Amino acid sequence: MKKRILSIVLILCMVLMLCPVTAFADDYYTVTLNFKYGNLDAEPQAKNPYIFTVLEGNAFYLPKVENCAPYEFVGWKESVSGTVYAPDKSFQAANLTFDAVYQVQGSLAVTVDGFEVGNTPADCTYNFESTIPGIEFSADDIQFFDWKKYFEESGGNRWEPIYETEAFEAGASYRITMYLDNKGLDMAPAVTVNGKTPEYCTIATSDGVPIQLQIDSTLGTPSMPPITIDGPDVVCAQQDYEFTVTPPAGVILEDWFRYENVDASGYTEQLTIDEDGVGHGVLSASEYDDADGMVLTVFGEAAGGASVSASKHVEISPEHIFVDGVCGCGAKPEYTITYDGGEDSDPVTDVKTHGKDLTLRGKTFTMDGFVQTGWVDKEGAVYKLGATYTADQDVTLYPVFEKLITLTVPFTTTVELSDVGVPGEKTFTLALIGDSAPNLDKSDVSITGSVTTNGKGSYNGTLTFTGTERTLWVMLSEGAFVQQVDAGEDGWTVDDTVWGVLMEEIPVAYAMGDDAIASGYTAYVVPASIDGNGYYYIDWENLQAADMAFTNTYTAHDYALKHDATHHWDECACKDVQNKELHKYGDWTVTKEATEQEAGEKEHTCTVCGYTEKAEIEKLPATTEPTKPGTDTKPGTDTKPGTDTKPGTDTKPDTDTKPGTDTKPGTDTKPDTDTKPDTKPGKDNPATGDNSHMALWIALLLVSGAGVIGTTVYGKKKRAK
Structure with a gap:
């Protein structure tokens, strides 16, 4: 029976294996999305075409296409019906194919200027304004252009080409044909020509490759230019x-x-x-x-x-x-000041009122390698920039130019370290001290010099003078003095050496415009001397060139807290001391109680540095208890009333002497009535102040132990019996 049942089960399994899997599977449908540009918002990583399946009975939504510039996504065109659907449209599961529909973002506006009666095609210009992202058009992109004129005749109306030199006629209608570089576009953008939509606008291809944007537009009749x-x-x-x-x-x-x-x-x-x-x-x-x-x-x-x-x-x-200072009727209460910069520049003018001074202009004209420093008239009179002009007459002024030169002076800055500390990045700047030419206009002079260091070592920098030849010569002929700027930063000792800078060679000449004569010049460095009044000068008798160098030292203090019996302070390894002050103690603490026999001790600690100060506590004063009348006690003894004991002895509390009896000095009482203290403070046992007899407690402990042992032995013997 069992074998029959097993056979039936095996047969059923074989039958199930012969059935196709899809006999038990749900139905799925395939959706294909074809998109040429951009990516799908729901599936940014999806590739074109994007194919997915939808379970029967379920719905799906059309996604949006993003990031497709210079195109913009319009919708999805269903391949069978040709219907274009907006994104987010839902469909029930079915085998469907959709193609993304695009249009060019932005637009192109073409303007034909000069389309007027009497002008010719050759007089016209073409402007292009594109709002298409990343794409611009210009007249250089025109690959073909053609003008046509509309003729009405009895034999029929027609458009005929016209020559470039043929004038536009009033009342006649014209159209243009323009082929442009397509700029990579494969579909035509929205285009207007003189504000009108062209009749024809498309992207032409060659062997399937987009090559041209072709436009055909009717302009209409030319405008009549005004009188x-x-x-x-x-x-x-x-x-x-x-x-x-x-x-x-x-x-x-x-x-x-x-x-x-x-x-x-x-x-x-x-x-x-x-x-x-x-x-x-x-x-x-x-x-x-x-x-x-x-x-x-x-x-x-x-x-x-x-x-x-x-x-x-x-x-x-x-x-x-x-x-220009003259009324059309001939009145002229004003005068014209003309500033003429030459043929390469347009003149400018000022108007001067009769009897009132006029401030001349400052720098007005430029010339490469030169700077304007003044004005000169035809008579050779020279005026400074911004000078006051007083003459009541017309005048033409011309700019005075002076040549600009640059002098460079190398220098070295060395950073040394003291006993502790390493600096990071630091910039040192040089500057002039004093004024080597106080009456000279130095607005055209710039002086720069700095070097950036980063730790120990030597660093090279350049001091630069830029200005006109004449100005720099006046400044440096007697020497200019240079020193490092000390910003006063902690840890730095800045070298305050002062150096003198001189020009080695006098320029040959300075002149205006093209008449300027080139000359060689350089600068060199000499040590600066100082007189008794603190003024720097050049020692011309012992003049000797040197290399400008500065040595700056960095020290970062490393303070440790130190103290003595009265103060504490912060002290660096370099012996620099900061923040010295008296100790700030807490409360006193008794470390040893005072007795009649010995002085005590107390101490308190500084809350800042931890220094502890100790002090002695005076002994307690001796005390004498009153005696019973009729007794005779020796001075200094300590006895119970009615007794007389040896000084320093300790009597048992319940010892009693007969009234009127005497004890001789120096006699000892019995051990149970008179005992000496068991321990003394300062020996092996600490002084606790407890005068109870330890021997009594030890005896009691031994007796208790013996009792316990005896009870135990007795019990065992009894059980043995």
Whole structure:
């Protein structure tokens, strides 16, 4: 029976193994996401294509695509229906394929400037404004450009190319075709041309590779440029108003103009037309009629007979209007100061009022390797920068330039260590002491010199002088004195040696502009001497060059707390002492009690350094107990009333003597009535002050032990019986 059951089980197992696994599995569907740029927000590491499965009956959401600049993600296009879905759209499980849809971020605005009547394609310029991330366009990116004009004829309308030199006509319509470098884009961005959306805009490819951004846009008709009236906006009431009128190409001016005062009264005057077609008009100040303004209007005729006009409002001022120190009516209460920097710079001007001083300008012009130090006029008069100009006349001033030079002086800074301490990084700076040229303008001079050290050793630095040849020569001809700056930092002993710096060679010349003569110069170092008044000087009789060097010592104090019987203090190994003060003791502590026989001791300790001070406690005063009347005691003895004992003996408390009896001095009492103290303070046993008899307690202990032992032995014998 058991064998039959086992056979049945084996057969069932074989049948189950023959069944396919999927017979018991759930149904799954495959979703494919194709994305060319960026990454999926839900799966940043996913690669293209991203394929995943969805269990039957479950839903899934379309993810977002991020980080795809210069493109931006629009949605997902379902491959079968072609429908574009926004991200986060949910779908039930099914076998689906989606393609990411992109568009270019930002836009491109193309502006065609100069598209006006009378201009030609050659007169036009092209500007590009791109908001596409990381991509810019310019006229250099134009690979092809073509202009076309629209013709209407009985045989049909058409667009025909025009030449670069063919003028734009009023009323005619034009379009452009432009091919640009695609800048790596594989889809066309949003484009406008002169604010309009082009009819055609696409990315052209070659063998499947994007190569060009092609734009075809209708510009429409060219604008008519305005007639330009050139004249001042404000005119002095005493000044005739002069103006010119410039027509645009294709416009012919009328030979008259109209002016109207603000009170609406209007008149016409003659406009003179020159051979270039430009009009010139003059309106006499006598025509203003005390008005505070007027309007000028000119007229012209464009191609095709169209009438054009232009107007200009002019303010009439009752006050003079000075331009460059002169009013249009001829009044000139001011003077012009012109600063002329030469052909490579534009002149600037100041206006000086009659009778008032004018402060001349400071540095105004520059020249490589030189610095402006003043002004000079045509007569050779030299003025300092910022000087006061007093003359009531026009003047032209030219800059005075002086050549800049640089002198360098090497120096060495050595760091030495004292008995303790190692410094870290430290910068030492050099500076001039005193003023070697107190009356000289040194605003163009810079002096720098520093070196950074880091521990023990020698370090090289450079002292640099930069300024004009003349200034440096005046400063250094008698010697400039240099010393280290001591910042007073703890631990540092800064070398205060003073060195003198001299120029070795006098410059040949200094001059203005291109006339400057180059010369060689250097600087050298000499030891500085000091006189009895503390002033430094150069010893010219014993002049000898030397190397500038400084030695700075670093010491970091290592203090230890020390004391004597009265004070404590912090002391360094270098014997430097800090914070010395009297001890600060705590309370007294008794270390030995005083008795009648011996003095005691006490001590207290400093709370800062731990020093302990000891002191003696005086002996206790001797005491004498009163005696019973009729007894005779020897002075100095200590007895119970009615007894007479030897001095220093100790009687048993319950010993009693008969009244009136005497004991002889020097006699001893019985051991149980008169005993000497068992121990003395200062011997092997400590003095506790307890005068109880230790022998009695030991005897009691022995008796108790014997009793216990006896009881035990007796018990055993009894049991043995």
